Amino acid sequence: MNREDERHLYLRVADQLRERIRSGELQEGDRLPSVPGLAADLGISRSTASEALKVLVSEGLAVARSGSGTFVRLPREPQRLIRAWYRSTPYGSPFMQDMDRQGREAGWTYESQTVQAPSEIRDRLGLDEPTGDVEDVVRTDYVFSADGEPVMLSTSWEPLAVTRGTPIVLPEDGMLAGQGVAERMLSIGVPIDDWVEEVGARLGTAEECERLRHAPGSILVTIQRTYYSGDTQVETADIVVPADRFTLVYSGKMGRVSGPDQ
Amino acid sequence: MNREDERHLYLRVADQLRERIRSGELQEGDRLPSVPGLAADLGISRSTASEALKVLVSEGLAVARSGSGTFVRLPREPQRLIRAWYRSTPYGSPFMQDMDRQGREAGWTYESQTVQAPSEIRDRLGLDEPTGDVEDVVRTDYVFSADGEPVMLSTSWEPLAVTRGTPIVLPEDGMLAGQGVAERMLSIGVPIDDWVEEVGARLGTAEECERLRHAPGSILVTIQRTYYSGDTQVETADIVVPADRFTLVYSGKMGRVSGPDQ
DNA sequence: TCGAATTTGTGCGTATGTATC
């Protein structure tokens, strides 16, 4: 298990703790030895003990709670997030459906503001160069949670050219709040025909990890989703989910053309 | 940009450095200020300066080279890998098509062997418990390259129950070598109707990173692909691509059922 | 409600090892 007899003290201490987790001696939710405790037991400095615990946290095997302790957190089998079936449904957003299917309680918080779209978003929405300081999109930041635990972040951008003057300018306002983009757009006569998702992965920023209550440096799966009505983009969103919690499931029929440009 | 006026010194220093990268003052490959340099310039301790640089490294914006310095490493614009259009085509595998479209020269090496499927693969292929030591799948390991550079690894599993006694038992043998699974299966009267891809991300193992000529610890996007003919699985594959090189593009029409179990 | 004890996190200092130039 050990590589090259491990020159560094903090790595050896981390190995030792990891082994106690692997063997089952320390179980999910158990408290790991405290920094001062470890230091005293092993005759090492508190800094070194702290470094060792940080290794486990960065590996996702533990979470540190300030003032309380460091606790074992075994990686769960990632949940499947279905992203290609039944995309349009009259009852709630795709996320809610997915959580329902898995018997978990979905929740979300959001914050909308009207802004001028940055250039990357302009590209994705097919907007022309801005004229002066005109605000031309509604940006909504979501935090989605399952059983009260934050699990997905999303930033949605909707062009005011599409929604201005309609009852759904603010996504989470009015009768169709929480209904998903497709239903809201349909209600103002803009049916969404096609979707495109661009999937990647990267390390989470400090801010993202904090909002997801994840260790800094966690791997995130990123989705850039764009919705089309005919040939025009009517919404685009940046979605991130922690890679250790979710896998995305796409599916389709073979040999069919199913993209927006055909 | 800053949240809650950033209580912590090392985070403020990190912000400052990040801003110098974002603004273009520090470019790809440039050396960031050294730990002692930062400490002297800003009147902070070396430990704090070191912590600030670690933040950028953990965000993937910089790499630290012991004895040399810490250098800016901007993420490259990833290539798009189309995974939902024109899945079945008579001319070459989906990977070849994709590279063609981008004007890059596709290549691959492979190695096939007949083995007994491990339990996880049995699940994915819907195989029963093995009887003794019977070998029941053909496993093929691929390394795909673009312009001579390795960019994608794939391990494919095909049940012998489907291909035994046919000319395509070995994927890269005979007339249909390099033609993709769908064409090969079709040639023996097994049309592939549906595909399912499960997408995740994780750190690459040392071996994977080496085979991809990537730095150890790179983030990989993982795909578990399964092909169905009717209700039976006829192939499954584990595909990995470096997250800094590729994003995956999926697309579809809204509100259609397009999965294998409907 | 308050305070004492504990724990993590941050920040400072120093020293040493080792890689790079």
Add this chain to the structure above:
DNA sequence: GGATACATACGCACAAATTCG
């Protein structure tokens, strides 16, 4: 070899969060 750089390891102090009596 010498200078410089990062990484590890030690020490200490204090702040902030949590727990518990």
